[in-house]
Amino acid sequence: MILEVAILDVKSGQEVGFERAFAQAQGIIASMKGYINHQLQKCLEKDSRYLLLVNWDTLEDHTEGFRGSEEYQEWKRLLHHFYDPFPEVDHYTNTLISSFPPE
Numbered sequence: 001m002i003l004e005v006a007i008l009d010v011k012s013g014q015e016v017g018f019e020r021a022f023a024q025a026q027g028i029i030a031s032m033k034g035y036i037n038h039q040l041q042k043c044l045e046k047d048s049r050y051l052l053l054v055n056w057d058t059l060e061d062h063t064e065g066f067r068g069s070e071e072y073q074e075w076k077r078l079l080h081h082f083y084d085p086f087p088e089v090d091h092y093t094n095t096l097i098s099s100f101p102p103e
Contacts, residue, residue: 001036003092004054004062010082012048018082025078028071029054034061052087059091 010018022040029035036055043049056062066072080086 001094002056002059002062004052004056004089005092006052006054006087006089008050008052008083008087009046009085010048010050011084014082015042015048018050018079021078021082025075028075028078029066032061032066032069032071034058034065062091 008018026038026040029038034057036057038052038054041051041053043051054062
């Protein structure tokens with residue numbers, strides 16, 4: 001499993017429109033092969049910043065499957081015009097799994 005991390009800076013004053021568009025767009029990503037789950041978090045210190053976290057089965061499910069799909073074109077149409085600057089996306093894998101309290 002990999003974690004996609006994107007910091008989304010939305011144009012000031014367009015936060016409500018972005019959140020409405022994301023509510024529509026999340027159904028697109030959730031329907032894709034390899035999708036596990038996602039979270040969209042709003043920054044407390046910067047009103048127009050969001051953090052998107054998406055878990056995928058594999059890196060290729062995101063970079064090739066989703067981004068290479070027709071559905072991605074609709075995702076772009078709904079969301080990409082809100083961003084300034086365009087977000088950088090990174091991918092992470094678990095290096096340590098812990099359980100607290102220790103078993």
